[in-house]
Amino acid sequence: MLELDQLEMDFGGFRAVNGCTFRVEENSITGLIGPNGAGKTTLFNLIAGALTPTSGAIRFLGEDVTGLASHQLFHKGLVRTFQIPHEFHKLTALENLMMVPPSQPGESLFANWVAWSRVRSTERDVESKAYETLEFLELTHVAHERAGNLSGGQKKLLELGRTMMTDARLVLLDEPAAGVNRTLLRKLETKIEILNKERGYTFILIEHDMEMIEKLCDPVVCMAEGKVLIEGDFQAVRSDPQVLEAYLGETTGDAA
Known part of the structure; x- marks a missing residue:
């Protein structure tokens, strides 16, 4: 459904996304994890059309959509939510x-x-x-x-509802667990799961809550310093020495 090919994004002399390549299969929930500053949100902004990549290509449903604006991608069925909900608060x-x-x-x-x-x-x-x-x-x-x-959790549910009103094909969820109490978080997880399994929605999910990632996501992609370190199932990614070093600052020897 979505293919990223050697995607790069430079801000002056700083490369925030560095050669990212991976695929998102239809009807999957792909988890995108990594420490703060790994380039996850910048990558989301590239996919969603908020930024134009310095180089590389983005293909959605077989079409090259590199550089298309957010409103153009919206009409093609690719939408996103935000870590801080963007509701129209007076409506x-x-x-x-x-x-x-x-x-x-x-x-x-x-x-x-x-x-x-x-x-x-x-x-x-x-x-x-x-x-x-x-x-x-x-x-x-x-x-x-x-x-x-509304509460933080209700706003996150409402943002999910706004994607449902578009009949979206691919939804980018940016830290849906942030600021949500555990009760509403479990409800949010359930709704995402139903939309995926019963209604055919495909998701990419940035999240630091590893319990949520483990429950919902397969595959999981881990980024660090703008690069993709590893892609695989949750258990394989969690135990990978590169991931431990990226999150914990451990070398393989230290971890052992």
């Missing part, structure tokens, strides 16, 4: 979901005058889908609450 949870689907006829002033029945019909369909999404996320009780008043 309700329901309204945050309803504004996501693109090309709604109600966005046109002309259509509101001459095609109001189509505008209203589309709005009802979008509203119905938004309520179904809130029900799936177990957030119907906050449907009419301003999104800015």
Whole structure:
């Protein structure tokens, strides 16, 4: 589904992403781990179109999408969430979901005058889908609450819901566990698992919570200093000497 080929990103004389190459298979949940400063978020920004790589290629669904902007990738089914949720805090949870689907006829002033029945019909369909999404996320009780008043965990669930409103093919999740209490985190894990196994969503997940990575992700890709150190199942990655050194500053001999 997604192929990264020798991806590099330079900021002046600093290379934040250095020759990253790996594939993301359809219907997988790929974990992306590594110490702070490893280049994970920069890599996400490249994949999501927020940055243009210095060199290398990104292919999505067989198409070269290198350098395409975020809004272009959005229309192709590639979307992302953020470590700090980007909700519209003065809109309700329901309204945050309803504004996501693109090309709604109600966005046109002309259509509101001459095609109001189509505008209203589309709005009802979008509203119905938004309520179904809130029900799936177990957030119907906050449907009419301003999104800015939600808890950290509820905001993370709402961000996941916004990706559902787009019928996304590939979702980039940036540290979904950050700032979430354990109860809501377990709920978030369950929803991601259902979307993957039952609804065909593919995920790439940046996370420092190794319990979440172990539960959800296969394969796991570990980065350090802008490079991919190793890719494999969780147990293999966790026990690799390079990974131990990257996280703990140990040499192979020290670890032994």
